Amino acid sequence: NAGVMQNPRHLVRRRGQEARLRCSPMKGHSHVYWYRQLPEEGLKFMVYLQKENIIDESGMPKERFSAEFPKEGPSILRIQQVVRGDSAAYFCASSPAVGSGNTIYFGEGSWLTVV
Amino acid sequence: EDQVTQSPEALRLQEGESSSLNCSYTVSGLRGLFWYRQDPGKGPEFLFTLYSAGEEKEKERLKATLTKKESFLHITAPKPEDSATYLCAVQASNDYKLSFGAGTTVTVRA
Numbered sequence: 001n002a003g004v005m006q007n008p009r010h011l012v013r014r015r016g017q018e019a020r021l022r023c024s025p026m027k028g029h030s031h032v033y034w035y036r037q038l039p040e041e042g043l044k045f046m047v048y049l050q051k052e053n054i055i056d057e058s059g060m061p062k063e064r065f066s067a068e069f070p071k072e073g074p075s076i077l078r079i080q081q082v083v084r085g086d087s088a089a090y091f092c093a094s095s096p097a098v099g100s101g102n103t104i105y106f107g108e109g110s111w112l113t114v115v
Numbered sequence: 116e117d118q119v120t121q122s123p124e125a126l127r128l129q130e131g132e133s134s135s136l137n138c139s140y141t142v143s144g145l146r147g148l149f150w151y152r153q154d155p156g157k158g159p160e161f162l163f164t165l166y167s168a169g170e171e172k173e174k175e176r177l178k179a180t181l182t183k184k185e186s187f188l189h190i191t192a193p194k195p196e197d198s199a200t201y202l203c204a205v206q207a208s209n210d211y212k213l214s215f216g217a218g219t220t221v222t223v224r225a
Contacts, residue, residue, distance in 0.1 A: 105161055
């Protein structure tokens with residue numbers, strides 16, 4: 001059973017370009033979370049999605065960032081007009097549902113570098 | 116707002132030297148407290164979930180315990196391969212997202 005799959009693992013973008021990060025949850029998981037880990041900082045929640053719905057985007061910057069989890073295909077985290085401060089590791093996680101006993105598993109991350 | 120504080124920030128151990136990591140938390144009702152291990156350049160690897168005070172879980176040289184205010188991760192007779200950053204996170208009973216501490220970086224010397 002494959003784990004949470006993220007791609008690309010490493011991405012370099014020039015300032016002003018767009019970055020698209022993809023996440024395929026574990027088989028049977030319908031809940032996806034995105035977290036960001038800035039250098040020397042802890043993991044910070046960004047957004048929680050279920051199929052075709054954004055449940056909570058309270059941790060996501062209001063501008064330039066968006067996320068989706070379509071009925072078919074992976075979840076996408078999109079960052080428009082990237083700036084140097086967007087350089088970070090972006091982790092996707094998934095769970096089968098919400099509640100006690102539902103472990104949240106993380107992918108290996110996508111490392112974004114903005115030059 | 117949920118708060119998670121981990122101590123110490125860094126821990127250097129000799130192989131075989133047992134020690135404990137602390138995770139203090141405040142949350143409005145705890146659904147679960149999670150421990151993860153993270154190696155450099157990798158994603159967090161799930162270790163344990165604890166749900167209620169008094170609960171304990173073990174995996175190889177690791178043992179996690181939980182009280183109403185804190186959790187401990189005990190490392191017994193560590194080996195160099197136990198070197199990693201250990202992350203603690205809480206999930207509130209009325210929420211689904213995890214709130215993480217800053218982590219404890221453990222280095223075990225042979």
